[in-house]
Amino acid sequence: MTGATLMPPVRPAAPILAAFARRRLIAFAVPLAILAYLVYAAISFDLAGLAQRARMDNAAILFSDFWQHKTHVTRDNRDGALTVAVEGEAKGTYPQGRLPDYVTVAGDTTSIDLGDGHLVTYFPGGARYAVPDYGTIEIRQTSGGLVLTAPQPRPDWINASDSRVSVTTPAGRFAYTRSKVETFRYSPGWPLFFFTLDSPFAYMTWPELAASALWGERVDPERPNIAAMAHDFWTNAMWRHGDVAWAMFETVLMAFLGTMGAAILSLPLAFVAASNMNPVGPLRFALRRIFDFIRGVDALIWTIVLARAFGPGPMTGSLAILLTDTGSFGKLFSEALENIDEKQVEGVRSTGANRLQRARFGVIPQVTPVLLSQVLYFLESNTRGATVIGAIVGGGIGLLLTQAIQTQKDWEDVAYYMVLIVLTVIAMDSLSGWLRRKLIKGV
Amino acid sequence: MADTAFGPHPDRGVRQVETAYLDLVRRRRMYGGILLIVFVAMMAAGFDLAQSRNAGRVIDGLPMVLSFPSEVISEAWDKRGNIPALLAEHLPSLIETVNIAAVSTLLGGLAAMVLALLSTRGLARWPRLTPVFRRLMDATRAIPEIVIALMLIYILGGGPVPAVAAIALHTAGALGKLFSEVAENADLKPVEGLTSVGAGWGQKMWLGIIPQVAPNWLSYGLMRFEINVRASAILGFVGSGGIGYDLKIAMQWGQGRYDQVVAIFLLLFATIVAIDRLSDHARARLVKGRNA
Numbered sequence: 017m018t019g020a021t022l023m024p025p026v027r028p029a030a031p032i033l034a035a036f037a038r039r040r041l042i043a044f045a046v047p048l049a050i051l052a053y054l055v056y057a058a059i060s061f062d063l064a065g066l067a068q069r070a071r072m073d074n075a076a077i078l079f080s081d082f083w084q085h086k087t088h089v090t091r092d093n094r095d096g097a098l099t100v101a102v103e104g105e106a107k108g109t110y111p112q113g114r115l116p117d118y119v120t121v122a123g124d125t126t127s128i129d130l131g132d133g134h135l136v137t138y139f140p141g142g143a144r145y146a147v148p149d150y151g152t153i154e155i156r157q158t159s160g161g162l163v164l165t166a167p168q169p170r171p172d173w174i175n176a177s178d179s180r181v182s183v184t185t186p187a188g189r190f191a192y193t194r195s196k197v198e199t200f201r202y203s204p205g206w207p208l209f210f211f212t213l214d215s216p217f218a219y220m221t222w223p224e225l226a227a228s229a230l231w232g233e234r235v236d237p238e239r240p241n242i243a244a245m246a247h248d249f250w251t252n253a254m255w256r257h258g259d260v261a262w263a264m265f266e267t268v269l270m271a272f273l274g275t276m277g278a279a280i281l282s283l284p285l286a287f288v289a290a291s292n293m294n295p296v297g298p299l300r301f302a303l304r305r306i307f308d309f310i311r312g313v314d315a316l317i318w319t320i321v322l323a324r325a326f327g328p329g330p331m332t333g334s335l336a337i338l339l340t341d342t343g344s345f346g347k348l349f350s351e352a353l354e355n356i357d358e359k360q361v362e363g364v365r366s367t368g369a370n371r372l373q374r375a376r377f378g379v380i381p382q383v384t385p386v387l388l389s390q391v392l393y394f395l396e397s398n399t400r401g402a403t404v405i406g407a408i409v410g411g412g413i414g415l416l417l418t419q420a421i422q423t424q425k426d427w428e429d430v431a432y433y434m435v436l437i438v439l440t441v442i443a444m445d446s447l448s449g450w451l452r453r454k455l456i457k458g459v
Numbered sequence: 460m461a462d463t464a465f466g467p468h469p470d471r472g473v474r475q476v477e478t479a480y481l482d483l484v485r486r487r488r489m490y491g492g493i494l495l496i497v498f499v500a501m502m503a504a505g506f507d508l509a510q511s512r513n514a515g516r517v518i519d520g521l522p523m524v525l526s527f528p529s530e531v532i533s534e535a536w537d538k539r540g541n542i543p544a545l546l547a548e549h550l551p552s553l554i555e556t557v558n559i560a561a562v563s564t565l566l567g568g569l570a571a572m573v574l575a576l577l578s579t580r581g582l583a584r585w586p587r588l589t590p591v592f593r594r595l596m597d598a599t600r601a602i603p604e605i606v607i608a609l610m611l612i613y614i615l616g617g618g619p620v621p622a623v624a625a626i627a628l629h630t631a632g633a634l635g636k637l638f639s640e641v642a643e644n645a646d647l648k649p650v651e652g653l654t655s656v657g658a659g660w661g662q663k664m665w666l667g668i669i670p671q672v673a674p675n676w677l678s679y680g681l682m683r684f685e686i687n688v689r690a691s692a693i694l695g696f697v698g699s700g701g702i703g704y705d706l707k708i709a710m711q712w713g714q715g716r717y718d719q720v721v722a723i724f725l726l727l728f729a730t731i732v733a734i735d736r737l738s739d740h741a742r743a744r745l746v747k748g749r750n751a
Contacts, residue, residue: 050565053561053562053565054562054565054566057558057561057562060555060558061558061562061618061619061620061623062618063620066615066616066618066620069615069616070614070615070616071613071614071615071616072614074613074614075614078610078613078614266509266512269505269508269509270509272505273502273505273506273509276498276502277502277506280502308732311731311735312728312731312732312735313724313728314689314692314727314728314731315689315693316689316692316693316696316703316706316727317724317727320710321524321527321528322524324523324527325515325520325521325523325524325526325527326513326514326515326516326517326520326523327513327514327515327520328513328514329509329512329513329514329515330508330509330512330513331506331509331510331512331513331517332513332515333509334505334506334509335517400601400603401603403603403605403606404603404604404605404693404697407605407697408693408696408697410514411512411513414605417605417606417609418605418609418697421609421610421613424613430606430610433606434602434606437601437602437603437606438598438601438602441600441601441603442597442598442601445597445600445601
């Protein structure tokens, strides 16, 4: 009795208050720690120097290439020959007599309508550019060099010297040198995406194309127009749709073969590595360490080693995915096998089933949904991964993508591949989701 | 009388059930068998096709699989004295690789939190916009990291920032989906309670939802960190900074620098295994409780 009164007063709230104080401390400390880490990272990544190194002009080129293209209208000043070519490429050159509407040729003069009242005229011995709200810029070629006449004060978008005059306006670019005069006209969209200019279909509008496909006169007497269209589209020299489709297919193939091959290979291995299936401890241990090793070495190293042995191509990519995923599947499958319900196995055992039959009828049916869902999940993420692996081993869309990026000018190709990859990945995502629902919940 | 059903002549009804059942089993087996055959044929045709478009034949290459590693290891063994120094030399790039992964997981994770809350039914700030945020996550998830990284390298030059941006973008989409699945199962009662005292959307999320989902979100975040360490090593190999880039340079030197290759490989292997172990342990504790 007396002892109880001598004890210090009980404060039931004390531990709770202490917990609150600790929580409050954590609530401030964690964001602060994250912030401190990000500041450290910003310093170590040299974020300040990045602003100077960044090439915003490159960014402008990249994004304008994504959605628009330019047509070069070039006159050779020595022989007066005129070429109109999409992106200045030989594959995109308009044949004489089929120039686009905005180029008009009358004798020795050529006029190019850049839209919004901007008009460029090439005439013998010079050229003229009429810019609305500014005036007319005229260049004449003399033996002493180029003579420029333009309203004063001369704005900074005109760049002139004796040997070169260049004008950049929102409507297009214009450059005059001794050897040639060139105008770039920008138009929205990807150039010649469906047909290149050597195909008769490139000059038709959509309704004309439809009419020609359905009842038009045969362009090529050998085959119907629709087949000719498909052929011209598939072999489009600028976009190489056929090759791209093959590359995309190769990428999906790599993912499919790698994932499924790994699943088939690791299922029996998982039985050996599961503690409730295999009583031999050392074997289990060894196999688990092998799985750990395969996963630890990482896809990058496996890809390099295999590429050395087998050379570039989709088979190497599939084998790299197969090997890496065997490590992951081995671990995941054996964990799934260890978590099964033993009652079903006992039930099968009571009928006198042997080990194999117990596995087939007692274990497989209950793990199938889990395994299948993991395999499908991997299939989907490997489709994306196969792009990167393709870039390393040199196969599939990854190869085309890195090539297009390295040329640093075919950004419209990059955009095209990106759209294709994203659509394929989303398609695989929905396919695997649909299969999962169908196979797992539907049964 | 009662045991006729067990006798040699079961009555018609039982026999009908039995034949129907056996038919069903047979049909199922047949479908299963057909499916299996189709699957095996697809695999065989696929491997055959892949082989025909590959530069080297697998059979010819098979003996070579081990020759490259053994060449590397034997040369490195001869120069084993160099390895400790090389390990120290490449440690900064390893730290850079891990930093890339950590920063991109953090940034991507923060973006994923916001995206997940905005696209979860019942929690969204603007319920009409949930499909928009969902499609946004799908798109960022689908774009492979390498595409973003290579384009940013063109604009920003080499270095860790393109890799961070690329991985963070992908992480935002991938984690956002997982986060939103967790948040869908969150108990809404705390949110109701907070609404009743006049809390704003941010307060409701921060005080009502985040504490419930934090363990699962953290666990997913750690898993993503593991994946991102690997991704940042691969991106380094393809173009950005970090240990992957060192590995690429060492590989390009080829023979004579294999001690470097082995040193880098050892660093990468040790890091990946260590991070796997740590995050496995931490995740077990987070999901199963403090003492698991």
